[in-house]
Amino acid sequence: MDTKHVLDFFYKRRSIRRYKDANVSPEAIDTILRAAMSAPSAGNEQPWHFIVVDDRQKMKEITKFHPYSSMLNTAPKCIIVVADVDLQRYRGYWVQDCAAATQNMLLAIAQLGLGGVWLGVHPIKEREEGIRRLFNLPDHIIPFAIVALGVPDEEKGPSDRYKPERVHMNTW
């Protein structure tokens, strides 16, 4: 792939919080989850699970303990990324592994013509416990993040946020 097309792929991903009154197909969800599970992980542990949510009542419950989640009142679906810490052999890397999977999801969502946004959960304890209660998670499963998604009802152009002062050669 040439440079322009490579960069277009990444620049297309924007945080989309407004959605049309339209559903997201099971095929799209399948593609998004396959993208997620193709992320790298420490020792290839793949320490992740995904809860696909279209239960409006549960989405509304999330807004009661997550302060930035009001789009869940209208999003047709969200996907909750959780970690199974018992799957770790290299301890301490599950957060990075789940973040890589979440980033793959957001890139796939954009490429499918959908829109999504990453809502942070871990390490805020109140949000983790809210998700744990609502979805009956056992102790070894840690809520990591929520991805809200839907058919975009806002337009955002590609964004290049390159900052040359953040690049260093061979030393700080």
Next chain:
Amino acid sequence: MDTKHVLDFFYKRRSIRRYKDANVSPEAIDTILRAAMSAPSAGNEQPWHFIVVDDRQKMKEITKFHPYSSMLNTAPKCIIVVADVDLQRYRGYWVQDCAAATQNMLLAIAQLGLGGVWLGVHPIKEREEGIRRLFNLPDHIIPFAIVALGVPDEEKGPSDRYKPERVHMNTW
């Protein structure tokens, strides 16, 4: 983009640890860094810096304290991802932000026909301190990960690691 092309994009990224005796162009490094900086971050803080390393002596020094980094003896370049924790407004999310940027780098590397691998640094203190000493990092800069890269000298086909048992609907 159709589903097949979307998935091909993600499946193409594999961990590549063997490189030909060939360099990586400054243009490719620029593309990889632009991909990195287009990742999402909590509050759009972009709390990252990148150290591009082609100093062979420094790469060899890394292998003395990082047990899985022997490919740095032959890789033409590596990029060290570090975090500036003073840029945080939403505390606790810099690890996820840097992981999303690192994942973008690995996807871009694969799309450019190059090969790379993610070497974990944070939260292993010995590796963090080794990088800190070698690159003279100030206290508010935390070493996060190393990405080794080069022209691939091994072939790995696309990998679909989908596991249906990791998908749940509306509850655990």
